[in-house]
Amino acid sequence: MAGSDWRDRYGTEGGGPRPASLGVMARVFSEDGLGKWALYAPTVFVILFFIVPTALTVVWSFFERTMFWMEPGFTLFSYVNFFTSARFENFLFSMLHSSVSVVVSFVVGFPIAVFVRRHVPTVAQHRVILLFILPFMVSEIIRTFMLRPVLGRNGLVNTFLTDLGVISEPITQILFTPTGVIIGEVLSFLPFIVFSGFLAMEAVPKYIFEVCQDLGASRWRTFWDIIVPLAAPGIFAGSVFIFVNGIGVALIPSILGGPGAVNAGLIATQAIIALDIPLAMAVSAIMMVTLFGLLAIGHRLFNLTKILEPQA
Amino acid sequence: MTQLDFTRRAFLQSVSAAALAAGGLGVAGAQAAEPLKIWTIGVAKVGDKPGTGGKDWSDMEKAAGTALTYNAKSGSADQAIQKMVVGDGNKLYDAITDNGGGMEDALGSQKTIVPIDTGRITNWGNLLDHYAEGSFAADTIRYDGKVYSVPYISNADSLAYNRTKIGGDLGSWEALFDPQFRGRAAMQNDFGPTFTNTAIYLKESGKQDIEAPSNMTPKEVEGVAKFLIDLKMKGQFRTFWDGFQNGVDLLASEEVLVSSCWEPVQIVAARKAGQDIAYGTMKEGHQTWNNVWMLTKGGKDRGQEEAFYKLMNVYLSPWFGARTLLTFGFAPQMKGVLDYINGSSDFDAAAKATIATRLKNKQARYDIKGNSWQNVFPRDMRSYQDWWAKVQAA
Incomplete structure (x- = not known):
């Protein structure tokens, strides 16, 4: 929904009073507010909880084993x-x-x-x-x-x-x-x-x-x-x-x-x-x-x- | 508020009130310090009432005179090592317990735990003689010649068997591999104890040349694994058990009649089944082990030494030793347990008899020449892993 739609609907430009709470919501969820970022939430979620752990799993699988952990390197040993x-x-x-x-x-x-x-x-x-x-x-x-x-x-x-x-x-x-x-x-x-x-x-x-x-x-x-x-x-x-x-x-x-x-x-x-x-x-x-x-x-x-x- | 929080706060309040009543503001200030943050297993505690594990850690707090914050720890060595060496264990915990078999060496070498001033533990003199320098268990609490840990329980793991069904006693690991128990035998689903117990049997019965059953060479591991694979393919083992409850259930339900297991498994299985399930003394030997307490570097830096030593004093008191032996069957690490229970009105005649019998049986197991001390970091770990996978696949 375009930002102008919000303004039209809640009267920021069309005259007449508008409920204060709706005005706040409109600003928060407008294209310039959280709404813009909400669209990125699934992407951020997938990156943080899927792509990064998956990539680390693959990278670590090529590391060298040490006594208690592992160290960077490249080996197909595992x-x-x-x-x-x-x-x-x-x-x-x-x-x-x-x-x-x-x-x-x-x-x-x-x-x-x-x-x-x-x-x-x-x-x-x-x-x-x-x-x-x-x-x-x-x-x-x-x-x-x-x-x-x-x-x-x-x-x-x-x-x-x-x-x-x-x-x-x-x-x-x-x-x-x-x-x-x-x-x-x-x-x-x-x-x-x-x-x-x-x-x-x-x-x-x-x-x-x-x-x-x-x-x-x-x-x-x-x-x-x-x-x-x-x-x-x-x-x-x-x-x-x-x-x-x-x-x-x-x-x-x-x-x-x-x-x-x-x-x-x-x-x-x-x-x-x-x-x-x-x-x-x-x-x-x-x-x-x-x-x-x-x-x-x-x-x-x-x-x-x-x-x-x-x-x- | 959790039960633990409630108990701890109530305890702190009562101690503070007592201190104020005595006019000792300095003492009250000391008690207001942060509780000792411990990371350990549930069976590290006992209840004041003999034969109980205690509902929470309040009885241990009372005995030690210091507040505790308990953090549950699993029984696996890997978690402890990683948390302390590469994780945030030192930030989170003041004192921790191990999972047996040389962990204090690993943690000491990484400087995540600190040496212990034994002079600050009043009951240190109670410690069993075999921990003295030069004795056979001396190294199990030391690293680089210094004492880094305080033992609190130990045992010589053995074979549990259903005496009601078998109709007699068993005194050799031979029974576990005997065709008469085909399909009614179980071992632990862990290459450490399973390979070690099998190696002890093969070595002592002259079936295989093995230098050190707890630290075998790849060739020795191969021989042990092949022995197990052959038996597994003949259907000797009903299953390999994983976890305490699983081990208990196998024995209690009569799925198996013989099982190499921890002593608490046998105790609970016998109680649950209402049958005579016994824990034998194997003539070839046993895997022996202890569990220890360690003071973390973080704990020392946070000024928790005094609280740690107070708690260690409890772990080396016959009060704890008698209770852990009666409740879980773990061997006490201090002298004077029999004198203590004989002079205590807390223990009835049956409890006293049980403690005396268990102490006697444990001593018999410890006296076997072929015993081998647990080693969770064998030199050729990779061979252990690879051959264990083959045993599983067979």
């Missing part, structure tokens, strides 16, 4: 160390487990988003989706730790199945295995796919379902050929959230994984504990490159800005 040691193998495994978590989350979570969009009255849809925030009210460490007495040797699942006579020996292949990690990740991150799936589904007009039905399309075909492509940007965004958290959140493999279960977050943490700061920075940089790579691919394929476009 990267060579990462890619030629078992850490890379661990990193690939954590990517594999996270990929499985993404698939399971999609299979479980996206139909929920579709169901809410299609069958829940419009006025109640956001409230229903908000229900998925409730688990986040409980600390993640507690949510994850609570799976132990459920999935453990003497946990609820084993006790229940034993009491039913289904099993005679407790199942020990769930907890402290990759399966345990995947279960933990799905339960922790499922809301991401529900939220983003729902956002994407808002772009799908309700009449699409009726048209498909009228044309005799099966439910599967409607889902796979119509809904999924239309909601692809949202599905992809949710999947990236889950994938990145899967390789980055150290808590879940620590509590539910088997001996030595790690992901990239835990590899970085262990490097910090060993005072190998450049290595920790290199692991972080590799994670960021992975994330940016995924986002670039996703944007090229699905145009991710679509999920933020206002819907009619």
Whole structure:
């Protein structure tokens, strides 16, 4: 809004009295006041809290390690160390487990988003989706730790199945295995796919379902050929959230994984504990490159800005 | 106002009132000084009531006669080192505790902590003999020949086992690697204690030549790691535990029957499970360690020496030693604990028996020849890191 508009609206030039408070607001938010600078706030925020830390992470990853810290220099040692040691193998495994978590989350979570969009009255849809925030009210460490007495040797699942006579020996292949990690990740991150799936589904007009039905399309075909492509940007965004958290959140493999279960977050943490700061920075940089790579691919394929476009 | 603030202010008010009542304005002025800012772990405090950790630091303040401002510190050495060497630790804290294994050397070499005038600690004479110059633990509180730290707890870490389920006692690390406990054994998710305990076993059982289990060469680390990798691939370990609660839960839930762990883990697990979970004496040896208090350079510059020495006096008193042993199972660092509890009405018969038994068991563990002192900065740290990653990946 031009400064003259403010003056016209509040009568600085058009005559007649104007409220004093509005006059102050007008001056503060005019092009010559804070309004001019408010436009730069997001830019400053991104520079301070994203670009600078990211750049420092990359720069520090090339520094030389010292006994307690690091010193300026240029060495690829941390990267060579990462890619030629078992850490890379661990990193690939954590990517594999996270990929499985993404698939399971999609299979479980996206139909929920579709169901809410299609069958829940419009006025109640956001409230229903908000229900998925409730688990986040409980600390993640507690949510994850609570799976132990459920999935453990003497946990609820084993006790229940034993009491039913289904099993005679407790199942020990769930907890402290990759399966345990995947279960933990799905339960922790499922809301991401529900939220983003729902956002994407808002772009799908309700009449699409009726048209498909009228044309005799099966439910599967409607889902796979119509809904999924239309909601692809949202599905992809949710999947990236889950994938990145899967390789980055150290808590879940620590509590539910088997001996030595790690992901990239835990590899970085262990490097910090060993005072190998450049290595920790290199692991972080590799994670960021992975994330940016995924986002670039996703944007090229699905145009991710679509999920933020206002819907009619 | 936090509970801590409330307690501290109430304490200061009561001390000031007492000082004024005695007509000692000078004393009142001294008490009005800044509280001693300490950076330490929660289990560094005890409550006046035996067997409790205390709700806050007020009981420790009363015992020391000085006000404290507590700052929580994690159990990882990296955080402490970085905060003190390259961070603002000296500005923030007057006194800090370590995370074991030679941190006073690291901090002393960087001049972030200062030598201690032991003559100003009344209870210094209580200190266990093995800290005297020339004794085996002398170096663990000294740097460059000078005393830089005051030990407050120590232990010889061992194997916890579920005696109820196993039906007998275990006295060798062999059990941890025995096929009869396949899938029911756990070790710590930390290359330091896990490699060291395994190395002690391999060395003392003659399975591998190892010079110093806490400071191995790359070749020795490789041998230890390969031993663990082989066992891991056979399914020996249920998991590697991380964090106190995790360690407790594994034992208490019977997920594992044997676990190399800290003694407080065993104590809490036994209490939680209501089972006979014991802490053995391993014939091959144990990783031994102590935790120490240090006076920061910043603390000295701010004139906090007197308050620091008052607090250290508490840490070297049997009052503290008996309580930390009963509550957490940590070994007291002073003589006279048994005499103290026998002459105190604060401890009932059961508590006295528990303390006596734990002291006896600890002494038995300390007497093992193959013990190895913890070293958080092994010479070939990189080998430790790299081989630990391989153990994890296996």
